[in-house]
Amino acid sequence: MNRRKFLKYAGLASGSLAMAGVSAGSFMAGRSKDSYTGWGRTPYGKDQFFNRTPFLVEKPTYQIVGKPERITYVENIFRRNSEFFRLLMNRHPDGITWDKSQGIEGLPEPLKTYYTNHPSAFEEFFRMREKAREQRTNWPKYKDKYHLADAWSTAHSSFLGGPALFPAEPSGPPEEADFKGVNPNPLPLKSPEHGSKLIKKIAHSFGATLVGIARIKKEWVYQGSLRGVGRVDFEVPEHWKNAVVFAVPHEWESFYANPVYGTSYDAYSMLRFISGKLEVFIKEIGYSARSHVPPGQYDLIMPPLGIDAGLGELGRNGILITPELGGNTRLAAISTDMPLIADKPIDAGINKFCKKCKICADECPSGSISFDDAPKHVIRGFKRWKIDQDKCYTAWNSFATSHAKGCRICLAVCPYSRKNNWIHTLAREVDPRDPTGVTSKAMLEMQKNFFDYPGANEYLPPPDGNNKTFGKPPDWLLTEEWFDV
């Protein structure tokens, strides 16, 4: 074949290939869920774009080193503090009164045992109160500057109280409350596999970005307090078999502008709507259901359930880190007796990366995150990094916000909390497949040397810091863009 002839045939082949490419590209343009507008990807589960199959493992990446124990409700800072506040305001359910001069010894149970074992937490409670008082006095200095951020956060949290709470809080024992409204004539489910697939599709359609299913282990169930019943020790109800665990992220730009422009309530409100609707759906098809939702309406602890459900791994900062959303992963769950197939956990190298990274510990304004190279504290039978939740909560009370609205700096600075574009996708996909660890080392060096971080104290108000944010706030939260201030 001479050159001319070759070029003629090559031209024909190239033209055909180009046309095939145009046809394939156009077909994808027509078919792809990415082309859906607004939140159109979410109902089809297309936000859950990381392929977990190569990283499925038999054992979750948390380390069991003893006999796993259930978490008592006072180990949760919010429930412990609300109990303490009730006591200080003379609203203890048993009419017990207490003042600081009585010390830890004079506290009623279970606060007495908790603070005897954690005396620094007792001191931190009063430091937090002092900071909250100080911040309330300082708020008039900041309220104009952060007027829009405060209004936005308040809008998201507006339905979190009052009689219209959705989903409604359970009333009565779980054996009654979880079955209220359950369809008495359900259709027979084809199989648990069908159940899992269906429930995931439905959860996505209600707005869940990530969905997974886990068996409920008793160590993931709070002890000492049961919603709908009160302060009691209880056995895990028989019908709490499976948990449908789901997650949504925060709004992107405000999330980057934490702590003062971000809010937890945007994700919390979405989770509550998803959970409330999913609870009703599960009951409508004939199974028991109970929502476990933020900010505090939980009988189950979320991060380990998220690990068991294969959504992600536990980070140094004590939260679930997922391949898709990184630390920007807010969780809720439904406990149910619906027959479902549990997902497998994953090991995508996130936990290993946390051992080297420490950016969240460096940037934490309260110094609550451990710098230990590897987890060394044994907490309820699990080896993990320790979080000083009391110091964390003191920082919440120190920021230039109208009241303690959280922080989320450790979520925002996490190198996994990055956009879904080609450069971060490349890192996300290559790193867990690189057995040498060179990729994660290179990524971490780039993260630490190319990106700027304000520094832990800078997030605090003066005189300790300068009200810095991690990222630039969106213009729609800048009060000065829209109002004369």
Place this chain on the structure above:
Amino acid sequence: MFEYSMIQPLFWMAIGLLTAVFFLGLRYWFQDLKIRMYWWKWLVVAIWLILLAVTLGGAFTLIGENEPKAGVRFLLFFGIIILLIGGGIWKIVARK
């Protein structure tokens, strides 16, 4: 992973066309410079161009993400490395 909007396939078609024209022109440049090109030389040139594209793409993606300093640092760090590699590659390719 990618957004398949109307513009995207057209954009990549245009990039493909420009790349093809670029390589045709490069061929004539090498001929005029009396450089004999072998398949492996073309391969080395193509890999270098891909690395250059990734460096530029990476830097501008970061700039687009509101991380201008990270983008510039990325560009300076990898840009210098890519240019140094480019110099080395040119020495190999330019051998007659």
